[in-house]
Amino acid sequence: MSSGPRFDMDYFLELAIGGLTRGSIYALIALGYTMVYGIIELINFAHGEIYMIGAFTALIVASVLTMNGMTGVSVLILASVVAVLYAAAYGFTVEKIAYKPLRQAPRLSPLISAIGMSIFLQNYVLIAQTSDFLPFPNLLPVLPFMEPYSHIMGSTELIIVLTTALATAALTFFIKFTKLGKAMRATAQDRHMAMLVGVNVNRVISNTFIVGSALAAIGGVLIASHIGRINFSIGFITGIKAFTAAVLGGIGSIPGAVLGGLVLGWTESFATGYVSSDYEDVFAFCLLVLILIFRPAGILGRSSVQKV
Amino acid sequence: MAMLELRNVETFYGNIMALKGINLSINEGEIITLIGANGAGKSTTLMTICGIVPPRRGEILFLGKPIHRVEPHEIVALGVSQVPEGRRIFPLLTVTENLAMGAFLRNDGGEIARDIEYIFSLFPILKERRHQPGGTLSGGEQQMLAISRALMARPRLLLLDEPSLGLAPLIFQLIFRIIPKINRENGTTILLVEQNANMALKIAHRGYVLENGRITLEGAAESLLNNEEVKRAYLGL
Ligand SMILES: Nc1ncnc2c1ncn2[C@@H]1O[C@H](COP(=O)(O)OP(=O)(O)O)[C@@H](O)[C@H]1O
Numbered sequence: 105m106s107s108g109p110r111f112d113m114d115y116f117l118e119l120a121i122g123g124l125t126r127g128s129i130y131a132l133i134a135l136g137y138t139m140v141y142g143i144i145e146l147i148n149f150a151h152g153e154i155y156m157i158g159a160f161t162a163l164i165v166a167s168v169l170t171m172n173g174m175t176g177v178s179v180l181i182l183a184s185v186v187a188v189l190y191a192a193a194y195g196f197t198v199e200k201i202a203y204k205p206l207r208q209a210p211r212l213s214p215l216i217s218a219i220g221m222s223i224f225l226q227n228y229v230l231i232a233q234t235s236d237f238l239p240f241p242n243l244l245p246v247l248p249f250m251e252p253y254s255h256i257m258g259s260t261e262l263i264i265v266l267t268t269a270l271a272t273a274a275l276t277f278f279i280k281f282t283k284l285g286k287a288m289r290a291t292a293q294d295r296h297m298a299m300l301v302g303v304n305v306n307r308v309i310s311n312t313f314i315v316g317s318a319l320a321a322i323g324g325v326l327i328a329s330h331i332g333r334i335n336f337s338i339g340f341i342t343g344i345k346a347f348t349a350a351v352l353g354g355i356g357s358i359p360g361a362v363l364g365g366l367v368l369g370w371t372e373s374f375a376t377g378y379v380s381s382d383y384e385d386v387f388a389f390c391l392l393v394l395i396l397i398f399r400p401a402g403i404l405g406r407s408s409v410q411k412v
Numbered sequence: 413m414a415m416l417e418l419r420n421v422e423t424f425y426g427n428i429m430a431l432k433g434i435n436l437s438i439n440e441g442e443i444i445t446l447i448g449a450n451g452a453g454k455s456t457t458l459m460t461i462c463g464i465v466p467p468r469r470g471e472i473l474f475l476g477k478p479i480h481r482v483e484p485h486e487i488v489a490l491g492v493s494q495v496p497e498g499r500r501i502f503p504l505l506t507v508t509e510n511l512a513m514g515a516f517l518r519n520d521g522g523e524i525a526r527d528i529e530y531i532f533s534l535f536p537i538l539k540e541r542r543h544q545p546g547g548t549l550s551g552g553e554q555q556m557l558a559i560s561r562a563l564m565a566r567p568r569l570l571l572l573d574e575p576s577l578g579l580a581p582l583i584f585q586l587i588f589r590i591i592p593k594i595n596r597e598n599g600t601t602i603l604l605v606e607q608n609a610n611m612a613l614k615i616a617h618r619g620y621v622l623e624n625g626r627i628t629l630e631g632a633a634e635s636l637l638n639n640e641e642v643k644r645a646y647l648g649l
Pocket residue numbers: 425428430448449450451452453454455456457
């Protein structure tokens with residue numbers, strides 16, 4: 105703990121890295137909120153549950169593999185791949201059954217449907233698994249070269265930050281240069297016009313849910329490894345915080361989601377480190393209220409349309 | 413066989429009936445114009461043909477094939493492109509990206525690049541602006557881009573919704589020179605919705621007059637130009 109008049113640089117760095125790690129996870133999940141909002145202007149409240157399902161899938165796969173004697177990075181990779189596929193399938197299905205039938209309905213209807221989906225998925229996992237917290241093995245490898253810095257940044261933190269950076273870069277490339285990415289941007293900017301140039305908008309929407317869910321599953325595996333335990337409700341609070349990050353950065357904006365995640369992560373980390381750790385979750389929501397009052401479009405959001 | 417045929421087409425917005433039984437037919441190679449006052453249902457007709465606002469009753473045939481229950485992107489694939497009212501440029505995509513979106517369903521990369529060059533020769537200003545977001549273009553430039561984007565699909569039938577609206581005289585003339593040129597050189601069939609009935613009837617072969625969701629007059633362009641009712645209502649004579 106910092107004390108006395110001297111500025112404790114190590115403590116500051118530790119908080120900065122802690123905030124960066126936390127913020128990375130928020131960013132990974134915020135990307136899904138922001139992409140879906142960009143395309144269909146829906147706040148997908150079930151997105152946090154997709155992340156939770158990703159973590160559960162990874163836990164199940166990792167347990168089965170470990171029981172069968174597998175160890176090391178191959179467990180991480182296999183568990184992650186299955187978690188990503190499984191979460192993507194859930195995201196795809198949720199859109200098809202809960203949102204697509206309401207495409208022409210008033211805007212409140214899909215929102216209510218989203219809340220319903222969120223509650224349903226939590227209870228489904230609660231019944232199918234357990235209400236207890238389950239220990240989650242640290243699947244992330246220990247990197248020996250990080251040993252000297254472990255008081256500031258451990259291997260886990262480094263891997264989380266690097267994975268997030270890589271995933272964000274891949275997503276940016278995908279959106280900017282691939283045909284599907286361009287179709288997503290066009291759909292976000294003018295859905296009917298996208299149809300008029302031949303974009304299959306239903307397919308674009310499905311793919312947006314798939315990509316967002318995959319990113320959330322990656323976040324799920326990383327954070328579960330980091331924290332070491334999961335239960336059916338972890339998607340709720342993390343989901344709301346990632347949503348806060350998306351609004352903070354400017355909902356609909358991809359760089360905004362990343363920036364919002366990092367700002368939120370740092371706010372929480374420094375506020376709990378220097379002010380008080382009793383109110384950890386309060387800071388996020390204070391930030392959300394402030395941004396909604398003073399800059400409702402978010403840091404990078406444009407006042408009217410700035411989407412994907 | 414007509415290229416496009418509408419038979420008793422009725423289109424609704426909720427309970428409001430916007431098209432009240434439209435019959436219309438377009439032959440391959442023609443320029444047809446659809447004139448009518450604001451709110452008559454001209455834009456709705458085009459959006460109905462494209463599947464964005466599908467008809468509740470009636471039939472639409474394109475090359476003999478029913479398309480009134482076909483998805484919009486599949487109608488584009490059949491060869492129907494629209495330049496919608498208000499241009500609807502993708503504001504955050506660059507000029508080149510907007511053009512590439514026009515060719516979304518094509519897979520012939522080399523040909524697409526050549527078509528973009530052709531567009532740039534038609535509208536050199538678009539070449540100068542090619543890296544700019546579409547939203548930063550002037551109204552006239554956006555109209556050129558909107559027409560070009562539609563051409564990038566190499567449509568057999570091109571639907572144009574008030575392409576001259578709000579344009580400066582010079583651009584206006586350019587657009588009205590380009591439309592017959594597209595028809596002549598590419599053999600593209602054109603359905604032109606226009607406020608400026610005089611100009612439209614001068615370049616069209618035939619015309620339809622739409623009033624309150626119904627076709628009230630149709631005929632050869634010259635005969636409509638000389639029709640007393642048309643003169644009074646739409647030509648300001
Ligand atoms: N999206 C819409 N929702 C409800 N009514 C509409 C919509 N678009 C057009 N209308 C109505 O349908 C009628 C025809 O409109 P429109 O096709 O735009 O006419 P035009 O293009 O000839 O000016 C008008 O009465 C208009 O108010």
